[in-house]
Amino acid sequence: MTREEKIKWVNAGPGWMYEFDLGEGVKTPLLTEELRSVHETRKHMIMPAIDRHFPGGLSGKYCLDVACNEGYFSHLLCGRGARVRGIDIRQLNIQRARTIQAILGYAPASLAFDVADFFDNRDEPDTYDLTLFLGLLYHIENPMGAIRLLHRITKTLCIIETQLTRQAAPIKSGWGQTGVTLELPGSMALYQEPDMDENNLAAYHSLSFIPNVAAVRQLLLSAGFTHITQVSPTPAANPQYLCGDRGIFVAVKSEKPT
Numbered sequence: 494m495t496r497e498e499k500i501k502w503v504n505a506g507p508g509w510m511y512e513f514d515l516g517e518g519v520k521t522p523l524l525t526e527e528l529r530s531v532h533e534t535r536k537h538m539i540m541p542a543i544d545r546h547f548p549g550g551l552s553g554k555y556c557l558d559v560a561c562n563e564g565y566f567s568h569l570l571c572g573r574g575a576r577v578r579g580i581d582i583r584q585l586n587i588q589r590a591r592t593i594q595a596i597l598g599y600a601p602a603s604l605a606f607d608v609a610d611f612f613d614n615r616d617e618p619d620t621y622d623l624t625l626f627l628g629l630l631y632h633i634e635n636p637m638g639a640i641r642l643l644h645r646i647t648k649t650l651c652i653i654e655t656q657l658t659r660q661a662a663p664i665k666s667g668w669g670q671t672g673v674t675l676e677l678p679g680s681m682a683l684y685q686e687p688d689m690d691e692n693n694l695a696a697y698h699s700l701s702f703i704p705n706v707a708a709v710r711q712l713l714l715s716a717g718f719t720h721i722t723q724v725s726p727t728p729a730a731n732p733q734y735l736c737g738d739r740g741i742f743v744a745v746k747s748e749k750p751t
């Protein structure tokens with residue numbers, strides 16, 4: 494691609510989720526300026542957690558980036574030596590991811606992008622050493638099904654990033670008999686996203702369920718992950734992470750005893 498072709502392509506719209514530097518002074522224009530600090534924060538919270546889990550590095554590791562959008566985190570993992578598959582339900586996102594890959598020069602043997610609905614995943618158990626599940630949990634109407642699927646195909650580590658509700662107090666509920674009540678710490682809020690047709694970051698024609706922190710832990714433990722840690726944001730993090738509106742969780746799948 495010539496410089497002029499790059500400029501035309503990146504500005505064809507819609508706005509981009511990530512800023513990619515395509516060389517020759519051309520960068521992809523961000524949808525909103527805040528995304529810059531969101532991605533910086535996520536990178537600084539996620540990559541050290543991965544490094545701690547894989548002290549020998551990612552060379553020889555196979556990773557799945559679920560709902561990869563334009564492939565930013567797939568490219569990051571690939572740059573660290575992993576073999577990566579990125580999937581997203583939207584054609585435009587994957588077309589962009591593939592074109593960026595070609596410009597940045599990542600070989601198809603190390604990085605592959607596919608248009609796919611994660612719920613159609615039929616990979617064998619333990620296929621991926623590492624799975625990324627960033628920014629999708631709160632855009633789907635079957636969060637538990639998605640987490641079960643993630644647990645099945647993950648060999649050791651899964652990173653989950655999600656929007657969180659501010660519901661800290663347990664929800665009270667009756668339970669089968671007059672006077673019997675439950676206090677339930679984990680809860681989800683329902684959201685019908687209004688912009689699914691035009692927003693490439695949105696849910697794909699489904700109702701969305703936004704969890705609170707307790708619900709994320711409960712979903713992961715119920716699916717079989719054995720150790721769940723919420724990553725603490727640094728003081729310089731984006732305010733959404735500092736105030737707890739978004740969170741990042743590291744879920745470990747212990748090997749079954751032989």
Ligand SMILES: C[S@@+](CC[C@H](N)C(=O)[O-])C[C@H]1O[C@@H](n2cnc3c(N)ncnc32)[C@H](O)[C@@H]1O
Nearest residue numbers: 560561562581582583610611627628693694697
């Ligand atoms: C908020 S963006 C998150 C992108 C990226 N993972 C990140 O966190 O930077 C949500 C993405 O999920 C994709 N998506 C929505 N439903 C999906 C599904 N069922 N399977 C795969 N991708 C999906 C959307 O197309 C969109 O790219």
